[in-house]
Amino acid sequence: MRRIYLDYAATTPTHPLVLKAMLPWFTDGFGNPASIHSFGQEAKGAIEEAREKVARLIGAKSNEIVFTSSGTEADNFAIKGVAYAKEHKGKHIITTAIEHHAVIEPCKFLEKRGFKVTYLSVDGDGLVDSGEVKKAITDETILISVMHANNEIGTIEPIKEIARIANDREICFHTDAVQTVGHLPVDVDELKVDLVSISAHKFYGPKGVGALYIRKGTKIVPFMHGGEQEHGRRASTQNVPGIVGFGKACELAQKEMGQEKDRLETLRDKLINGILDRIDHVRLNGHPTQRLPNNVNISLEFVEGESMLLNLDLVGIAASTGSACSSSVLEASHVLLALGLPHESAHSSLRLTLGQETTGKDIDYVLEKLPQIVKKLRAMSPLYKPGKK
Amino acid sequence: MKSRKDLWSLYSEKVMEHFQNPRNVGEIESPDGIGHAGNPVCGDIMELYIKVKDDIIIDAKFKTFGCGAAIATSSMLTEMVKGKTIEEALKVSNKTVAEALDGLPPIKMHCSVLAEEALGLAIEDYLAKSKRK
Numbered sequence: 001m002r003r004i005y006l007d008y009a010a011t012t013p014t015h016p017l018v019l020k021a022m023l024p025w026f027t028d029g030f031g032n033p034a035s036i037h038s039f040g041q042e043a044k045g046a047i048e049e050a051r052e053k054v055a056r057l058i059g060a061k062s063n064e065i066v067f068t069s070s071g072t073e074a075d076n077f078a079i080k081g082v083a084y085a086k087e088h089k090g091k092h093i094i095t096t097a098i099e100h101h102a103v104i105e106p107c108k109f110l111e112k113r114g115f116k117v118t119y120l121s122v123d124g125d126g127l128v129d130s131g132e133v134k135k136a137i138t139d140e141t142i143l144i145s146v147m148h149a150n151n152e153i154g155t156i157e158p159i160k161e162i163a164r165i166a167n168d169r170e171i172c173f174h175t176d177a178v179q180t181v182g183h184l185p186v187d188v189d190e191l192k193v194d195l196v197s198i199s200a201h202k203f204y205g206p207k208g209v210g211a212l213y214i215r216k217g218t219k220i221v222p223f224m225h226g227g228e229q230e231h232g233r234r235a236s237t238q239n240v241p242g243i244v245g246f247g248k249a250c251e252l253a254q255k256e257m258g259q260e261k262d263r264l265e266t267l268r269d270k271l272i273n274g275i276l277d278r279i280d281h282v283r284l285n286g287h288p289t290q291r292l293p294n295n296v297n298i299s300l301e302f303v304e305g306e307s308m309l310l311n312l313d314l315v316g317i318a319a320s321t322g323s324a325c326s327s328s329v330l331e332a333s334h335v336l337l338a339l340g341l342p343h344e345s346a347h348s349s350l351r352l353t354l355g356q357e358t359t360g361k362d363i364d365y366v367l368e369k370l371p372q373i374v375k376k377l378r379a380m381s382p383l384y385k386p387g388k389k
Numbered sequence: 390m391k392s393r394k395d396l397w398s399l400y401s402e403k404v405m406e407h408f409q410n411p412r413n414v415g416e417i418e419s420p421d422g423i424g425h426a427g428n429p430v431c432g433d434i435m436e437l438y439i440k441v442k443d444d445i446i447i448d449a450k451f452k453t454f455g456c457g458a459a460i461a462t463s464s465m466l467t468e469m470v471k472g473k474t475i476e477e478a479l480k481v482s483n484k485t486v487a488e489a490l491d492g493l494p495p496i497k498m499h500c501s502v503l504a505e506e507a508l509g510l511a512i513e514d515y516l517a518k519s520k521r522k
Contacts, residue, residue: 302454303454304432304433304454304455304456304459305456306455306456306457307408307455307456307457307459307460310405310408310456310457314409323432323456324431324432332430332432342429343429343430343432344429344454347429347432347454379414380411380414380415380451380452380453380460381452381453381454382425382434382435382436382452382453382454383434383454
């Protein structure tokens, strides 16, 4: 059966050239980068080369890149690391209601330990209002964290504006750029950000490796203790093959990003418009234009998300939903609810995220199958009253 | 690559079979009992219709907004109660429906509770209506 993967926001396949670059570092290049001998120094050379590639992709200096095990770790490191480094100055953090759980949960953790956190609301398209950021700042504010683009609805936030506000008040600014680095141009000096979270497997690198960009001079407490790796900021023997793969993925992204962005945007809009043309009672979630090139998120009213995913999977299409039924906590997506969607619409959401392997034929196939599935499920939905507009 | 069946581990084959070919979908015109269960917050809503003759459920139909487990349990429940007396039907629990489907993942057991609730409410509705007659 035909299999079409449309869940690139969850993870991407490792690029063959990335894998090729990694392989020698499992075998011949197995040395510990902390060792003095040639085995160790070769491995150290490899990670430093990768560090330069990561830095180059975001316009940073290589000594401002700290490798982590994931984007989630980078977020945890940024939030907790700055909070603990600056708690003597104040205990207030500003973030948004639509952040990834890797930001929200560390904030909640800190709230239990005496910090105050403001979770800014967003408008119906998922945009944060920079004016609201300004209003939320107090003398106690030590950190502002706003994601570059949302992983569920694809809305791209005005982080340049928000970072400027943070800079004016000399408040540390972090952005979770896991969904944008490797896909859209990100330049730390142009954006004036202090901390940036990155994950390799979101742009054809391997899983298990990420990075936190830390602007020189930013006060932050180390994430792990027990070694001098990563300039003492993140103890633990580095994942050499993973880091080499990460570097290669950055190098490839830098070359291919521009063209790929245009190609994906065309396919994305074909998919969105095709769905809106073929199915009634559909809502596009997220900003119509200020959105990730590969993100489609829609609510297909009266149909529950997991039942859609199962049916799509049966015809070979892999997608994702914000419905409670598909989550292990049985709660609807906090992002969709933050947009002001009623629970029914959050449960009816479907996310299709495109990538390098996606073709126009794949989009045609989805546009052929999805209306049939929605029709079948609506016929058994007690919420659907045909003829009603 | 493994076959599809091996890959699919969330639900049993029986659940998937009922999910793909649900029995008794629809509404009954002038039913003897209706049960509405669930709410939009949790994401599962079920409507169950029953037709009763001489104390026996002669027909049952459903409409469900919900996940695979909710649809499969709705389908299985309607199959199980058809032909049963009201007293027998009242003994059909969420556990017996889940067992008939070769089990549900623990996190999905609440979906089978929905079907049991809808059945209880439909029978309650039928009993209230028949008393009034």
